[in-house]
Amino acid sequence: MLIQKPADLDPSEITPPELYARRREFLKTAAVLGAAALLPPSMVQAATDDLKPTPYKDVTSYNNFYEFGSGKTDPAESAGSLKIKPWTVAVEGHCEKPGQYVLEDFLASHTAEERLYRLRCVEGWSMVIPWLGIPLAKILPRFQPTASAKYVEFTTLLDPEQMPGQRTRLLPWPYIEGLRMDEAMHPLTLLATGLYGKELLNQNGAPLRLVVPWKYGFKSIKSIVKIRFTEQPPATTWNLEAPSEYGFYANVNPDVDHPRWSQKKERRIGEFFRRDTLPFNGYAEQVAGLYAGMDLRKNF
Ligand code: MTE
Numbered sequence: 001m002l003i004q005k006p007a008d009l010d011p012s013e014i015t016p017p018e019l020y021a022r023r024r025e026f027l028k029t030a031a032v033l034g035a036a037a038l039l040p041p042s043m044v045q046a047a048t049d050d051l052k053p054t055p056y057k058d059v060t061s062y063n064n065f066y067e068f069g070s071g072k073t074d075p076a077e078s079a080g081s082l083k084i085k086p087w088t089v090a091v092e093g094h095c096e097k098p099g100q101y102v103l104e105d106f107l108a109s110h111t112a113e114e115r116l117y118r119l120r121c122v123e124g125w126s127m128v129i130p131w132l133g134i135p136l137a138k139i140l141p142r143f144q145p146t147a148s149a150k151y152v153e154f155t156t157l158l159d160p161e162q163m164p165g166q167r168t169r170l171l172p173w174p175y176i177e178g179l180r181m182d183e184a185m186h187p188l189t190l191l192a193t194g195l196y197g198k199e200l201l202n203q204n205g206a207p208l209r210l211v212v213p214w215k216y217g218f219k220s221i222k223s224i225v226k227i228r229f230t231e232q233p234p235a236t237t238w239n240l241e242a243p244s245e246y247g248f249y250a251n252v253n254p255d256v257d258h259p260r261w262s263q264k265k266e267r268r269i270g271e272f273f274r275r276d277t278l279p280f281n282g283y284a285e286q287v288a289g290l291y292a293g294m295d296l297r298k299n300f
Contacts, residue, residue, distance in 0.1 A: 051116050054127040056196045058269045063203045064121065065222055066170050067156065067163035074165075079202035082162050082223065087207050093153070093229035096144035103207055108142060110134045112193050117213040119220065120252050120281045126266040131211050132194030137185045140227075145181070149229035152184040153177070154210055157225045171237055177210065177221040178234030178248065182290055188213055188283060191224075214280040214287045216250045247300040251291070252281035256300050 065075035087103040112132040120126040140152070158174035160166040166173045183189065190211040193200060200206035205222025212219045218238050228234075238246035245259055254264045254277040265274040280287050291299070 051118070051128050053116065053130050053196075054269050059127060059129055059195060060201050060203060062125075062269055064123075064217065065165075065203055065205065067165040067173075067175065067223075068203070069165050070170060075203035076201075078164060081164070082157075082202045082206070084202065084207040084223075087225075089208065089224065090226040091143050091228075092226065094146045094149040094231060095229045096146065097142065106139070106208075107134060107191075107193070108139065110138055114197070115190055115211075117188075117190070117211060118281050119211070119213065119217050120266055120277065121217040122246070122250070122258060122263075124261065124263075124266055126268045126277075128268070129195055130197070131190055131192045132197065133190035133192035133211060135187055136189045136191050136210070137187060139191060140184060143227075143229075145229045148231045150181055151230045151233055152179050152181060153226075153228040153230050153234035154179075154221045154224050155226035155228070156221055156223050172240055175221060175237045176234060177219055178230075178236050179212065179219070180233075180290075183212070186287060186290065188286055214251060214283040216246075216252055218246065219250050249291075249296070249299050251287075251296065251300075252277060253279060253296060253300065255279070256297055 061076045062072045063075040064072070065079065068075040068078045089101050089103060089106040091098050091101060091106075112134055115131045115133060116128060117131055118126055118128050154177045156175040157163065158166065160173075165171075179189070190213075192205070192209050192211045193207060195204060200209065202223075205220075205224075208224050209222040210220050210224065233248055236246075236248060238250075239248055252263075257263050264277055266277045267274045278284070
């Protein structure tokens with residue numbers, strides 16, 4: 001195979017600008033897929049759906065965090081203005097032990113464990129991230145939720161001084177997300193404090209963000225300052241913004257398209273070819289039972 005030296009060739013001439021910076025990864029992917037063509041189909045699936053972590057550089061520079069703007073590079077550029085120490089988390093609603101907890105008390109000296117999870121954004125891109133976090137199920141029982149606690153609502157910091165996006169009407173602020181209690185208590189649901197063995201950078205939602213790997217990325221709310229136990233489903237930001245496009249459940253589902261685009265495929269950041277999106281983002285075995293008997297077209 002003839003490969004021209006970089007000096008002979010301006011990569012922008014042959015590849016769209018977004019992708020030419022990733023030409024090396026593309027060549028690697030092409031080599032893997034070339035080899036995969038010789039394997040039986042089941043092996044191809046295994047070989048192509050590996051959980052190879054997305055490079056740290058991409059995880060920390062290609063972000064959605066509208067409090068710092070809607071561009072993918074805005075959060076890395078401007079989230080430095082967020083002050084994460086000290087940090088307090090308010091616990092409210094249907095529980096016996098509400099209060100204001102400084103972060104260290106809120107986490108109650110649990111040690112963060114590493115979890116390699118796929119994150120699939122509703123926009124069609126995905127990443128694989130080695131999170132550091134504590135299962136939410138280890139933290140919530142301490143506040144003694146009552147029998148009326150059917151849902152958990154999460155709220156991001158509201159402070160337009162620190163978060164320039166909140167000076168605009170980009171979204172209704174503060175950013176709010178919610179889970180049904182059994183989803184919140186599922187062992188896959190993580191409160192992340194770090195990734196790649198380091199503390200979270202602000203653009204990834206420092207000092208504390210949710211990670212729900214079987215749901216579209218917008219459920220994984222960043223920089224959480226409040227947790228509230230509720231009886232009714234919380235009103236969530238993207239659902240308020242565009243109810244026909246973003247439902248409460250937001251389970252990754254290749255069979256239910258977004259009204260404006262298909263959800264069947266995804267492009268993993270750092271790769272060239274798109275891959276099939278898996279039901280529940282690949283976690284069906286663990287979580288499909290939570291939705292037994294529900295119509296997932298209505299409850300999207
Ligand atoms: N949390 C807040 N507070 N504000 C946001 O704009 N964006 C969500 C989610 N959490 C968002 C948020 C979306 S759409 C995605 S895909 C993930 O964060 C992206 O997380 P990452 O930038 O760490 O990859």
